[in-house]
Amino acid sequence: MSTTTDVRGPATTTPPAAPPKPKRRRPKGWWLPFLLLLPAILFELLIHVVPMLTGIWISFTQLTKFFIANWGEAPFVGFKNYTVALDFTSSIGSGLYKSFFVTVGFTILVVGLSWVLGMSAAVALQGRFRGRSFFRTLFLVPYALPLYAGIITWKFMFQKDTGAINHFLFDNLHLPGDKPFWLIGGNAFWSIVIVAIWRLWPFAFLMLMAGLQSIPTDVYEASAVDGAKPFRQWRAITLPMLRPVNAVLLLVMFLWTFNDFNTPYVLFGSTAQPAAGDLISFHIYNASFLTWNFGSGAAMSVLLLLFLLVVTGIYLLFVNRRNRNA
């Protein structure tokens, strides 16, 4: 019994045998936190965990229209949906593969440019000047607008013959050439990038602006005394001090953008889907709903989930290690 005590050194004042554990009285009201958490846990289960598990289960079945009114009867097919989705020589696999690369390009551009815009605006509005709060409000407008209303307005503006963008470029600025299509063909990619940046950058701006508030001004003053110019200040002070904000901001923006469903769905409509703007969430939706093949769609969703988990894991590992080394 007392053999374990020698690691603790000579201080062996403990009695040779442990006395019977005194029955610890639970403090009054111990259950209150649990009760308060209960609704949240319940709804978390109901809204996130249960559907996710259901989705994983569906991905192993052949849930097609023949079973859709009675899910339980859908036959179990093991990994078949996964092998089809990952067979890049088949048309279904190659469609997913192409959509994946479109989404990667889209995400890099949207997150990168949104961050640059957000950072520029946040830094520009860091100092006090007249009209600062006006610009702050103005820049947040896209974030405050209802999503659908904003994107539908873009959809109108991107119309070929009647849209404001072509009208401005070709009727007002008199650019040479024919008015292009924006929502079909190759330009669809640029359209969706523009709309997504318009929607996302105010969030980057808001987060970075909040982050900048926490940097003490005397650091800047001290560096100015040492002769640091604004860009040097930004690189040597602002950027390192915003590191924790950036670490979270980039991750969140990456996840939102990679998963973006609303933008392509509203911009292109539920039936037309240009190959150039074929983002992966939208692709999976179409793969499920065009042919009522929910097993296949669920398998693709699980693959997407795994991919995002892996990327997030690697990213957090990398960021944490750098933080520890810093």
Place this chain on the structure above:
Amino acid sequence: MRKRAIAAAAVAAAVSLVVAGCSSSGSGSSSSGATITYWASNQGTSLANDKQVLTPVLDEFTKETGVKVKLEVIGWNDLQTRIQTAVTSGQGPDVLNIGNTWAASLQATGAFLPFDDASMKSIGGSDKFVKTALETGGAPGKPVTSVPLYGLAYGLYYNKKMYSDAGLQPPTTWEELVTAAKKLTTGTQYGFSLAAGSYTENVHFAFINASQNGGEWFDSKGNPTFTQQANIDGIKRYLDLMQTDKVVNPSNAQYDNGVQAVNDFATGKVAMILSQNNADASIVSNGMKSDQYGVVPFPAPEGAKKIASFPAGINLSIFKNTKNKDAALKFVKYMTSESTQGKLAKPYAVLPVLNGVKPGFTDNADEAATFQKIYNDMTKPLPLVPAEDQFENTVGKAMNDMFAKIATGSTVSDADIKTAMQNAQDQVKQSLGG
């Protein structure tokens, strides 16, 4: 102990709250005093117009039977998804309109009430329906799960004045049609307008053009045969109206519903459109009079099969898990009665689906006769197989993509069409478990 009881009660309360939230939508029992939900498809010039047309008709039904009807009008681009969601969740309307081409597909889900002998009798018996129309109600050999409500067929609408100014006769062959369209395409005007961004319109004409060549989309076992040469040729012919004949404005690739093309026609921007007979309402509402346009059957190439349409139309279905079966059957009987059909024929410009009823959708006798002839003698039904809607979705979407490619300056070759059809076929095959 007491505390545990409190916690258990809290859990129970939360669960029951959630469960109640999920199931609060179904209520009422059969017989009068019930309220049924009815999903109508967009048949009029707009969703608001549909509401206007249907409301007095539904009020009349409430007055007769005491059953209240909650109406929701749903646009064509959303209807199928809404039905899918309803089937999946089991939370649907009591009665709904479906595109009759989906009948066999929706029947396969098992979510709709089969009109067995008793049900059929309660709505007035199968004999009251035109045979061609009732055959669209489901797969052959099974009790139908939908009954015809409105009859429609495609026709080629042409602007009489533009034709006579150019010294042209209405086309009777595809070749004549292309020649006329080219002649009528001038700087400001196009020969043709197509709803080239609408997957439903596109797949219909993929089917009709392919059928003229003798193409089939499914074999006898219900497996897809999209890549047949006849199908590819038919699709190519239709795409070429924009691609090589250049009689269609490339902007049409963004027309995602038929009404936009109809508006172009009614406002004199184009000389011809392909449309179902319900276009009349939109044409007239745009200020074009019924004697200013003519209708002929959509012509086939010289020597090809004279197929101009499929027996299109709208059917009525009842959700199997309705809690108001009697009221729903009464409603179906009412909607398919001669008097209701008479009231709706004109505003919706639809062909009769009841035996012995004269077409009342237009005062133009020639037009009425032409459409009746197309419907009766020049149609081939879309495949009556469970995968029909998947055929519509995948091939329709492929057509949209190909028109988009053409409109943005690329070319679509036979090989491209074959690849697109192979792609569509693979998707349908996989969903059939192949």
